[in-house]
Amino acid sequence: MADHNPDGDPTPRTLLRRVLDTADPRTPRRPRSARAGAQRALLERASSRRLSGQTKTIAKGRSRGARSIGRSAHVQARGHLEEQTPRTLLKNILLTAPESSILLPESVVKPVPAPQVVQPSRRESSRGSLELQLPELEPSTTLAPGLLAPGRRKQKLRLSMFQQGVDQGLPLSREPQGNADASSLTSSLNLTFATPLQPQSVQRPGLARRPPARRAVDVGAFLRDLRDTSLAPPNIVLEDTQPFSQPTVGSPVYHSLPCTPHTGAEDAEQAAGRRTQSSGPGLQNNSPGKPAQFLAGEAEEVDAFALGFLSTSSGVSGEDEVEPLPDGVEEAEKKMEEEGVSVSEMEATGAQGPSRAEEPKGHTQVTEAEGSQGTAEAEGPGASSGDEDASSKAASPESASSTPESLQARQHHQFPEPAPPPGAAVLSSEPADPLLVRHPPRPRTTSPRPRQDPHKAGLSHYVKLFSFFAKMPMERKALEMVEKCLDKYFQHLCDDLEVFAAHAGRKTVKPEDLELLMRRQGLVTDQVSLHVLVERHLPLEYRQLLIPCAYSGNSVFPAQ
Amino acid sequence: MALSTIVSQKKQIKRKAPRGFLKRVFKRQKPQLRLEKSGDLLVHLNCLLFIHRLAEESRTNAYESKCRVINKEHVLAAAKVKSRFLFLSKN
Numbered sequence: 318m319a320d321h322n323p324d325g326d327p328t329p330r331t332l333l334r335r336v337l338d339t340a341d342p343r344t345p346r347r348p349r350s351a352r353a354g355a356q357r358a359l360l361e362r363a364s365s366r367r368l369s370g371q372t373k374t375i376a377k378g379r380s381r382g383a384r385s386i387g388r389s390a391h392v393q394a395r396g397h398l399e400e401q402t403p404r405t406l407l408k409n410i411l412l413t414a415p416e417s418s419i420l421l422p423e424s425v426v427k428p429v430p431a432p433q434v435v436q437p438s439r440r441e442s443s444r445g446s447l448e449l450q451l452p453e454l455e456p457s458t459t460l461a462p463g464l465l466a467p468g469r470r471k472q473k474l475r476l477s478m479f480q481q482g483v484d485q486g487l488p489l490s491r492e493p494q495g496n497a498d499a500s501s502l503t504s505s506l507n508l509t510f511a512t513p514l515q516p517q518s519v520q521r522p523g524l525a526r527r528p529p530a531r532r533a534v535d536v537g538a539f540l541r542d543l544r545d546t547s548l549a550p551p552n553i554v555l556e557d558t559q560p561f562s563q564p565t566v567g568s569p570v571y572h573s574l575p576c577t578p579h580t581g582a583e584d585a586e587q588a589a590g591r592r593t594q595s596s597g598p599g600l601q602n603n604s605p606g607k608p609a610q611f612l613a614g615e616a617e618e619v620d621a622f623a624l625g626f627l628s629t630s631s632g633v634s635g636e637d638e639v640e641p642l643p644d645g646v647e648e649a650e651k652k653m654e655e656e657g658v659s660v661s662e663m664e665a666t667g668a669q670g671p672s673r674a675e676e677p678k679g680h681t682q683v684t685e686a687e688g689s690q691g692t693a694e695a696e697g698p699g700a701s702s703g704d705e706d707a708s709s710k711a712a713s714p715e716s717a718s719s720t721p722e723s724l725q726a727r728q729h730h731q732f733p734e735p736a737p738p739p740g741a742a743v744l745s746s747e748p749a750d751p752l753l754v755r756h757p758p759r760p761r762t763t764s765p766r767p768r769q770d771p772h773k774a775g776l777s778h779y780v781k782l783f784s785f786f787a788k789m790p791m792e793r794k795a796l797e798m799v800e801k802c803l804d805k806y807f808q809h810l811c812d813d814l815e816v817f818a819a820h821a822g823r824k825t826v827k828p829e830d831l832e833l834l835m836r837r838q839g840l841v842t843d844q845v846s847l848h849v850l851v852e853r854h855l856p857l858e859y860r861q862l863l864i865p866c867a868y869s870g871n872s873v874f875p876a877q
Numbered sequence: 878m879a880l881s882t883i884v885s886q887k888k889q890i891k892r893k894a895p896r897g898f899l900k901r902v903f904k905r906q907k908p909q910l911r912l913e914k915s916g917d918l919l920v921h922l923n924c925l926l927f928i929h930r931l932a933e934e935s936r937t938n939a940y941e942s943k944c945r946v947i948n949k950e951h952v953l954a955a956a957k958v959k960s961r962f963l964f965l966s967k968n
Binding site (some may be wrong): 784789795803804831834 | 911912913922923935936
């Protein structure tokens with residue numbers, strides 16, 4: 318196509334003028350079509366320039382203008398119009414179009430569609446719409462608008478319907494011609510179907526998501542938190558069983574316990590200042606113990622564990638002592654501190670970590686036992702230190718042996734339970750296993766507990782059931798109350814069963830005795846039999862054991 | 878054996894009977910007596926029913942005193958009321 322465009326003139330108006338001036342006023346088909354093509358090309362180029370520089374609406378307007386011109390050119394090519402040449406049409410355009418804004422070439426469009434035939438208008442409008450839709454492809458469209466047309470006839474039809482409606486709306490809106498709003502409305506009408514999304518995307522570049530700013534992870538704090546949390550749970554687990562052991566001791570001892578293992582891992586010195594007396598020697602023992610433990614190849618966690626367990630154990634033993642003998646505790650504290658000093662001296666000589674951890678524990682136990690008894694206090698530390706002097710390793714079995722004695726001594730004081738054999742067995746097994754530093758602390762610390770724990774554990778099972786049946790939140794004191802009630806209940810139960818068995822002349826309590834008991838309690842009546850209760854409350858396996866049931870082969874289980 | 882049956886409860890309740898615990902308690906209390914093998918299950922049943930009644934009574938007490946939490950006093954009062962069933966001395 319001939320390039321009539323000298324340079325980038327802003328308005329199509331000027332272009333048209335130029336065209337009109339330069340072109341011949343002949344009306345042969347070819348030059349007309351050529352002219353139309355040239356005009357179209359000019360306009361499209363202008364519209365492309367517009368698009369590149371400005372918003373799409375303007376370009377669409379331009380393209381509409383181009384479309385209208387193209388329409389007119391096509392019309393001309395058909396030769397249906399009587400007197401209208403592109404020249405005349407363009408003149409009309411120039412005359413009628415308001416010069417004010419570039420945005421209103423639509424008014425240019427209005428006089429044009431009136432004399433048009435449907436088909437060419439359709440094609441041209443669709444072509445224009447195509448141009449609307451493909452602003453980027455304008456250079457290609459300028460080159461081969463004819464090629465585009467056959468390829469997209471299907472789209473054309475659909476769009477053309479809309480376009481027709483819009484075009485029909487245009488003559489109506491021609492009345493308020495001077496109204497920029499109407500034209501803008503029509504332009505918006507014309508434009509909306511094409512590319513409604515593009516203006517938005519152009520207008521809002523900020524929709525692009527920014528990656529959220531992330532803080533760099535403080536690894537040190539994280540590791541510290543890890544350590545603290547790793548410390549806390551085992552101690553919490555250990556201390557969870559505590560509330561049942563000595564309910565009357567009170568909170569301060571408990572509170573000190575969670576604090577102590579926590580801080581112990583962090584700063585031995587600070588903790589020593591803060592801690593209660595019972596855990597003090599434990600710390601002192603462990604601070605010299607630490608380097609050896611590092612030598613043994615264990616991590617700080619072991620220290621923490623040992624610290625935690627030691628402190629809890631010593632705390633536990635401290636608690637136990639507090640109750641019966643508050644004065645004995647003070648003595649025990651002094652003993653423990655002395656022992657701690659002496660033991661730390663011993664340990665500094667180079668005993669093993671686990672055995673070391675064990676020994677102060679044994680020492681504390683020993684010292685507490687001695688302190689509680691109030692007899693042979695000098696002997697206790699002397700004997701234990703003598704054991705220490707002999708050999709570090711030999712001291713451990715000796716301390717193990719001494720611990721049973723101490724434990725038994727304590728038992729006389731407190732609880733008649735055979736704890737030392739398991740405790741001694743555990744302690745003796747520990748020195749044989751220096752690598753498993755973690756496991757020894759646990760059984761060691763639980764050796765004073767089994768006297769209480771199985772009983773309390775069993776009771777706690779029923780206490781949980783109580784809270785389950787109650788379906789309401791309960792206070793701790795209430796749960797302790799329930800424990801006491803259960804204790805009494807069990808005592809009475811056994812007494813009653815004894816009476817019943819004796820009444821039946823037996824020494825074995827049989828299920829009949831139980832049934833009688835429940836009948837007396839009013840649980841089993843003539844209406845409600847024992848089997849009903851069994852079925853109601855006990856799980857299936859127990860039901861099978863209790864209620865005789867007939868099986869195949871003429872057998873009844875359980876045998877009656 | 879049989880484990881929790883979650884009956885619209887948040888926490889799981891073990892329905893196992895602590896048979897070893899019961900046996901130990903009985904032995905400690907009455908070393909001269911022997912307990913038959915199914916007997917401890919019935920003892921467990923008895924305990925369950927006892928706790929059930931106690932809990933119901935405490936719950937009633939708490940309702941009557943318009944507390945949202947079961948208190949020590951509620952439990953005590955319940956135990957006193959129910960003691961006549963079990964010859965419990967009032968604690």
